[in-house]
Amino acid sequence: MTDLLYVNGGTPLQGTISVRGAKNFVSKAMVASLLGESPSVLRNVPQIRDVGVVSGLLELHGVGVKYDPEAGVLDLDPSDVEAAHVADIDAHAGSSRIPILFCGPLLHRLGEAFIPDLGGCRIGDRPIDYHLEILRQFGAVVDKRPNGIHLRAPRRLQGTKISLPYPSVGATEQLLLTAVRAEGITELTGAATEPEIMDLIAVLQKMGAIISVDTDRVIKIEGVDRLDGYSHTALGDRIEAASWASAALATGGDVTIKGATQPEMMTFLNTFRKVGGQFDVQEDGIRFWHPGGDLRSIVLETDVHPGFMTDWQQPLVVALTQATGLSIVHETVYENRFGFTEALRQMGATIQVYKECLGGGACRFGARNFHHSAVVSGPTPLEAADIEVPDLRGGFSHLIAALAAKGTSTVRGISLIDRGYEAFQDKLVALGADVARG
Numbered sequence: 338m339t340d341l342l343y344v345n346g347g348t349p350l351q352g353t354i355s356v357r358g359a360k361n362f363v364s365k366a367m368v369a370s371l372l373g374e375s376p377s378v379l380r381n382v383p384q385i386r387d388v389g390v391v392s393g394l395l396e397l398h399g400v401g402v403k404y405d406p407e408a409g410v411l412d413l414d415p416s417d418v419e420a421a422h423v424a425d426i427d428a429h430a431g432s433s434r435i436p437i438l439f440c441g442p443l444l445h446r447l448g449e450a451f452i453p454d455l456g457g458c459r460i461g462d463r464p465i466d467y468h469l470e471i472l473r474q475f476g477a478v479v480d481k482r483p484n485g486i487h488l489r490a491p492r493r494l495q496g497t498k499i500s501l502p503y504p505s506v507g508a509t510e511q512l513l514l515t516a517v518r519a520e521g522i523t524e525l526t527g528a529a530t531e532p533e534i535m536d537l538i539a540v541l542q543k544m545g546a547i548i549s550v551d552t553d554r555v556i557k558i559e560g561v562d563r564l565d566g567y568s569h570t571a572l573g574d575r576i577e578a579a580s581w582a583s584a585a586l587a588t589g590g591d592v593t594i595k596g597a598t599q600p601e602m603m604t605f606l607n608t609f610r611k612v613g614g615q616f617d618v619q620e621d622g623i624r625f626w627h628p629g630g631d632l633r634s635i636v637l638e639t640d641v642h643p644g645f646m647t648d649w650q651q652p653l654v655v656a657l658t659q660a661t662g663l664s665i666v667h668e669t670v671y672e673n674r675f676g677f678t679e680a681l682r683q684m685g686a687t688i689q690v691y692k693e694c695l696g697g698g699a700c701r702f703g704a705r706n707f708h709h710s711a712v713v714s715g716p717t718p719l720e721a722a723d724i725e726v727p728d729l730r731g732g733f734s735h736l737i738a739a740l741a742a743k744g745t746s747t748v749r750g751i752s753l754i755d756r757g758y759e760a761f762q763d764k765l766v767a768l769g770a771d772v773a774r775g
């Protein structure tokens with residue numbers, strides 16, 4: 338099977354699909370199992386490539402991993418944690434950004450850690466300076482080597498006071514995974530408070546941690562000497578749910594997403610309604626549909642939670658190409674997340690990107706030469722094209738565009754989408770899409 342998908346677009350997506358646990362929580366909960374003295378059980382785990390990558394890394398460190406994809410149950414046994422061989426870890430280099438989160442747990446368990454060069458999506462520089470500064474403040478010694486970063490803890494890591502310059506999701510998780518077993522109290526100001534982070538805190542509390550989330554992005558952790566395993570059901574994937582909802586809107590369809598939950602998607606739901614989409618929150622999911630008539634243009638700014646997620650931006654922009662008037666989108670989380678619009682332009686969309694901060698307040702990317710604002714003028718019919726998947730969410734957006742376009746598109750590099758969208762081709766077929774693997 339080659340890495341491309343033929344998409345014969347123009348048919349509204351219709352039907353019911355399910356989403357399981359959030360990619361951006363499940364991988365972190367898997368890392369947390371390293372901190373326990375006893376086995377953990379994680380449920381609602383989707384069969385996506387990132388789960389495979391983290392499983393592989395855990396196994397390299399001696400963790401027993403058993404996954405039942407049908408049931409979505411992952412058993413993690415950390416009784417025999419050991420240092421992995423650098424060459425083995427290095428083989429995983431470039432496949433994910435999760436390895437950086439192994440640092441705290443490994444420093445606690447083994448006194449040292451090695452982190453290969455990190456991968457992840459090409460949506461900006463994605464530095465790890467906050468992570469390394471946090472680890473240093475806990476007392477870790479950080480040594481940058483040509484193939485990665487070596488860290489060691491000369492003595493037990495010590496609780497500390499840290500203020501983040503930006504509420505980074507990964508840095509907040511780094512701090513949590515390190516502080517829970519450090520000696521003394523840690524206080525973080527400027528923390529990210531995404532639902533996936535709250536679910537990680539719930540997991541750590543089940544393991545024996547003492548963590549309080551105060552007002553104004555302050556999190557306090559009292560370090561403990563021992564943590565045990567956990568048993569937990571992962572929260573649903575609100576990014577995957579919003580992606581399918583955007584696909585329903587862009588194709589004029591009607592899709593019910595089982596496993597989509599309202600509290601974590603409130604901001605998306607408000608925006609979806611403002612654009613002219615309709616939704617109905619049901620007992621076990623949310624139905625999203627295009628009611629017919631014109632969609633409305635909007636002004637949108639991405640932000641950290643509880644704002645409009647950056648990961649929702651790319652799929653929704655495709656639907657905005659079908660809205661009447663000028664939509665303005667200001668991306669404030671990543672400096673370079675509009676690369677995917679080039680393919681949309683090729684397909685007939687009218688989208689201009691700007692370096693200025695448009696449609697909101699000034700952000701940290703203003704006056705720094707980053708194309709981080711976009712103006713979408715619609716509605717524009719989309720035509721089939723030959724396109725290449727640039728990154729995970731941008732790739733799904735390309736898929737949506739191909740589904741909405743007239744004719745047969747060729748979407749290349751499609752396996753990148755397997756990183757975060759479980760069985761997306763089966764789901765497309767279930768929704769009536771005309772697709773075939775090349």
Ligand code: EPU
Nearest residue numbers: 361463464465466467468505506507508648670671729730
């Ligand atoms: N940042 C720094 N220095 C750091 C860390 C982050 O400058 O040391 C900057 C980043 O460059 C970025 C901003 O802070 O501009 C936010 O990055 P953050 O650390 O919050 O992102 P992340 O933890 O690397 C996670 C998700 C992303 C999601 C973001 C924001 C995972 C594995 N990834 O990334 O998900 O976009 O939070 O919500 O959890 C995706 O799923 O497609 C994806 C990219």
